[in-house]
Amino acid sequence: KNEVEQSPQNLTAQEGEFITINCSYSVGISALHWLQQHPGGGIVSLFMLSSGKKKHGRLIATINIQEKHSSLHITASHPRDSAVYICAVRSNFGNEKLTFGTGTRLTIIP
Amino acid sequence: DAGITQSPRHKVTETGTPVTLRCHQTENHRYMYWYRQDPGHGLRLIHYSYGVKDTDKGEVSDGYSVSRSKTEDFLLTLESATSSQTSVYFCAITRDTHTEAFFGQGTRLTVV
Numbered sequence: 528k529n530e531v532e533q534s535p536q537n538l539t540a541q542e543g544e545f546i547t548i549n550c551s552y553s554v555g556i557s558a559l560h561w562l563q564q565h566p567g568g569g570i571v572s573l574f575m576l577s578s579g580k581k582k583h584g585r586l587i588a589t590i591n592i593q594e595k596h597s598s599l600h601i602t603a604s605h606p607r608d609s610a611v612y613i614c615a616v617r618s619n620f621g622n623e624k625l626t627f628g629t630g631t632r633l634t635i636i637p
Numbered sequence: 638d639a640g641i642t643q644s645p646r647h648k649v650t651e652t653g654t655p656v657t658l659r660c661h662q663t664e665n666h667r668y669m670y671w672y673r674q675d676p677g678h679g680l681r682l683i684h685y686s687y688g689v690k691d692t693d694k695g696e697v698s699d700g701y702s703v704s705r706s707k708t709e710d711f712l713l714t715l716e717s718a719t720s721s722q723t724s725v726y727f728c729a730i731t732r733d734t735h736t737e738a739f740f741g742q743g744t745r746l747t748v749v
Contacts, residue, residue: 531679557735569742570727613679617734624695625670625738627679 530554533614533628541636546601548631550614553595557619561588561599564611564630573599573612606635640664643728643741650748656715658744660728662708666739668731669711671695671703673724674743680727686711718748 532551540546550559561573574581574588576597581588585604590597601608614628640663650656660669668687672680672695682695684703692703700722702714715722728741 529679560738562740570729570740572737572739575737615680615738624682624685625680627672627681629677629679 529628530626531614531616531628533612533631535631536629537632537634539634539636540604542605544604544635546604546608546633546635548599548612548614548633550597550599550628551595552597552614552616552626554616554626555619556592556595556616558617559590559597560615560617560625561597562613562615564613566610570613601633604635606637609633609635641728641730641739641741643726643744645744646742647745648747650718650746652719652748653717656718656746656748658713658726658728658746660711660713660730660741662711662730664730664732664739665708666730666732667708668733669705670729670731670738671701671711671713672727672729673697673722674727675724683713683726715746718746720748722746723748 530553534549558577560575562570564570585602587600611630611632613630615625642661644659670685671683681697683701686692686705704712726744729738731738
């Protein structure tokens with residue numbers, strides 16, 4: 528079982544819909560990262576959080592440490608939001624390395 | 638955008654040849670990482686550096702070596718490339734172990 532599981536693996540939605548991407552992890556963490564990767568492109572950091580909720584524009588990230596679960600929400604989705612969204616956790620012991628999920632491929636249809 | 642540059646961006650090489658990928662940063666961040674990205678896998682850590690001349694292995698380090706002689710440069714070397722090393726390679730930097738990570742644009746390496 529992977530330490531970081533994302534769901535769904537693929538998501539297609541209509542423009543304007545509210546999007547939720549989930550991330551569950553099995554280890555103790557000091558922080559969780561949400562990243563965005565456009566096709567053929569680099570990886571951009573969206574959020575780093577260790578508790579509660581963060582908001583940036585139409586993006587909202589939440590984390591529940593007790594349940595080992597995080598969600599990334601996109602409000603009023605737009606075709607330019609089409610990308611792969613990656614969850615990564617930083618372990619709170621050992622060398623504190625990042626462990627990555629396999630990503631959620633989001634496609635927003637106009 | 639964080640100042641992190643990978644070179645080359647694309648490379649095709651033959652099996653058995655040596656290959657070096659370069660990661661250059663202008664942020665003076667202490668930590669630098671090399672990952673590979675393959676279908677069906679999350680990003681996997683190859684090697685990382687926590688300072689000049691200080692490096693350590695990641696989970697998929699076999700067949701790879703690294704060097705960091707200056708704060709700004711982290712080199713990844715495939716001593717004798719194999720087809721299994723065909724992948725997209727990403728460099729990342731962090732100021733310390735508890736801060737945001739910044740990624741390069743990636744290097745697509747094809748070993749034929």
